[in-house]
Structure formats: structure tokens, C-alpha cells
Amino acid sequence: ALVELRPDSSGVRGRDGEARYSTVEMVAIEGVIASNVMAMKTRQNHGVFKRHVDAAIAAQDRSIQAGNPSPGQGLSAEQRQAIEHVTGPGQIAVVIGFAGAGKSTMLAAARQAWEAQGYRVHGAALAGKAAEGLEQSSGITSRTLASWEYSWQADRSRLNARDVFVIDEGGMVASRQLAHFVDEVKRAGAKLVLVGDHEQLQAIGAGAPFRAISEAVGHAQLSDVRRQQADWQKQASIDFASHRTADGLSAYAAHGNIQLKANRDDVLKAIIADYVADRSAHPDDTRIAMAHRRDDVRAINAGIRAALQECGELAKASNPSGDKGEELSYQTNNGKRSFARGDRIVFLENDRDLG
Structure with a gap:
């Protein structure tokens, strides 16, 4: 059975004026999430001493400066506020951040502060690649959400009140799955930290719980892009994160970073040649060739392999x-x-x- 959702507080039914519908089951699931997160918001039992937070921020500043000698480089004001926000006493905390806005650096400092306070910090993400990335960039031992669920079904790796559970890419988690994690963390008396961007890739399953939770409990925001150094690249990243894709692409095109070819064969040849040339010129750098269709992926892989065989890097x-x-x-x-x-x-x- 479908339920028509009530208009929001402004009286608007949906962005386009159309009515919005859900199922009875999904409304019930999201109702439970809402009541759980509001209860967690009021439980203020996961504080970290200010001295631990300050020490973690100072250590992260030193590490950034060691890798970047330009003066004044260190954590941004936004990152400091986010660290203070997630290490606050609430049982739930949310951080919304653009891609490249320094979420990993922020979490690395938060992890140090939590561990100094005696908490165990665990990480989770929907995709294995994201869990791996979270662990490498922040030092938080991480697994996929499915792996955590599997362990809990077998009654292993259960959480307790001395645990902090960080979910990265929170905007990609659907309502039914996130409801399970909110319930498990609340039941264990642990702390839940959700990090993500509700404007990026959406959940494949039903619902957009990350956005609703961030509105209900409040959040820290990271919108200052730090991954790129050049101002035009920073602006392009903000454009991409804010649905202004054409503006972001135009900036890269204007700087000669986008090439268009007349047909598929020319594109494949150019990608293969550029990849192999860049590999020879910059052996210690990383690069990636991507395509939308499996046929094209196969052709690119075969072309790159053949080129490496020709130059003697791979056996024939x-x-x-x-x-x-x-x-x-x-x-x-x-x-x-x-x-x-x-x-x-x-x-x-x-x-x-x-x-």
C-alpha cells in the first residue's frame, strides 16, 4: 500500500510540485530511525577531554605542515569545528562535506582524540573500496557494512559503550540498512558518526535517510575544497558537487584538459597511447583509464597490454x-x-x- 507524504513545513509537496509517495513499511522504518536518532541526540555520554582534542588537532597540523611547507597550511577552521563537533558528547554526530574537502584528515584527528580518551574506533562503508580508503586515509580500521552485519548475525564483533562507529559515504546507504545500524549502535550504547554528502551518489535502495538525520540532529559542514591546489580546480570541484556539471567541465576544457574525438576508434587509440606515454614519463605517478561500457573497457585493457608487450614490459x-x-x-x-x-x-x- 502507498502512502501520500504530507507536504513539508513550507507547504511544498515536492521540488516540482508533485505529490510524493512511499510505502507503509518504508514510512515505519524511517519513523523508527527518526525516534532512535532523536533519543541518541539527547544522550550526552561520549565526550572527549579538551586536552585530547587540542593535542590531536596540533598533531594533525604538524603532519600537514611537514608535507606542505607553504606557510599557514594546516587544518582549516571548518575542519577544526568538525573535529570538535564529532568528539562532542552526543551519541550521534553528522558531518556533510564536498568531495576533496578534507573529511579524511578531519577523521584522522578525531580518531586520535577518541583513542586518547580510551574509545575503540571502527569504520564502515557500503563499498569495499570506500572502506579501504577510509582505513588508509584516517587510520580507522574499516570493513563493509555487509561484513559488519554478517558478524553481528553470528554474534561476533558486538559493540559496547566504549566504541565509536564511523560510517563513511553515509548518503549512499538506504533506509532499511541504515535503520539496522542505527538500532545496533543505539542498543549497544556506542557512538555513531555519519560522514558523507547527500548531494553526491544516492542510495541504490529506497530512502534518503542521511539527509533526514543530518537535518534532525544538526551537522558540521566541510565545503572548503582542499584536495586541489589551483583556485580554478577548487571552484570546479564545488561546481561538480553542486550539480553545476557543465561549469566544472568547461573549466577543465578551457585549461586544455579535455579532448574530444570524432569516433570510438579514435578515442580508444588516444586513451591507450596517452596512458602508455604517461606511464613511461611518470612511472611513480598513478593514472586510470575509464569507460562506460564493458566492451570499451576490454578494448582499452587489451590495447594497453599489447603496447606494454611491444615495449618489452610484459611477456608475450x-x-x-x-x-x-x-x-x-x-x-x-x-x-x-x-x-x-x-x-x-x-x-x-x-x-x-x-x-
């Missing part, structure tokens, strides 16, 4: 005596595939039994 099947060893063929789920020493491999599923 026809040259088993080369110093790079031998190219070997294997039967995979996707047909016969060839591999040589030095190939980069992406595994398409997790298999803990294989290590």
Missing part, C-alpha cells in the same frame, strides 16, 4: 624465453585469458578461502 606468448618469463593462458568464467608477470589483476568477487 610468442616469447617464452624472454627475461619477463612466459605469458600463460587460463580458463576463467569469462573465457580464456592470458596473464604475464607484472599484469595488474582485478578479482571480481571476494573469496576469503583463497586468501
